[in-house]
Amino acid sequence: MSKLTAVQIRQAKPKDKPYKLPDGQGLYFHVAESGKSTWRYRFRVDGKESTCCVLGEYPDMSLEQARKARAEAREQVKAGKIRHMSGRRKSRRRTGCRSGFRR
Template sequence: MAKLITPLVPKQIDSAKPKDKPYILFDGGGLYLEVTPLGSKFWRMKFRQANGKENWLSFGKYPDVSLEQVCQKQNKARKLKAAGIDAAENRKFYSVDGSVCED
């Protein structure tokens, strides 16, 4: 049975403190927030390619990229994956400032 993951809320993200080793706060759907020992917080998404290999997307640093923005980026990446496009290799779907380009 799959483990149910409750989505992150801004209060959880803000209260995440650095530890001795990097750790992860999961949001669901492959999206997570990585908290480093220096206190940096990075948005990442883990997914599988068509050939079965694992891959990751980086969406930016919190608070530069908010929870709402990263959810929009995750949805865009999932749509690209469903269309058979590897968003990790095709960065042209993302603009220079890191925001998702519209179709």
């Protein structure tokens, strides 16, 4: 899988349905129908895929910053600070994952 580039991110426009552009290691760029673009991180705990963490909004968070935030979130998952969430409507506070990775 090739990594995202700044040009691909700038050219991402809203469509009829939300879509994702993967960067690798669980990081992806999410574009909503409304045009809101966010950096998200998906991870696994004990073999179960967890719902994602929203790392930040674009353009407030650049590609480079999102990759650093993903690395920090990954370390928190390994340390057990972010737990698996089952179900779509659980609060981020319960997993320990939040938008606090912004710089």
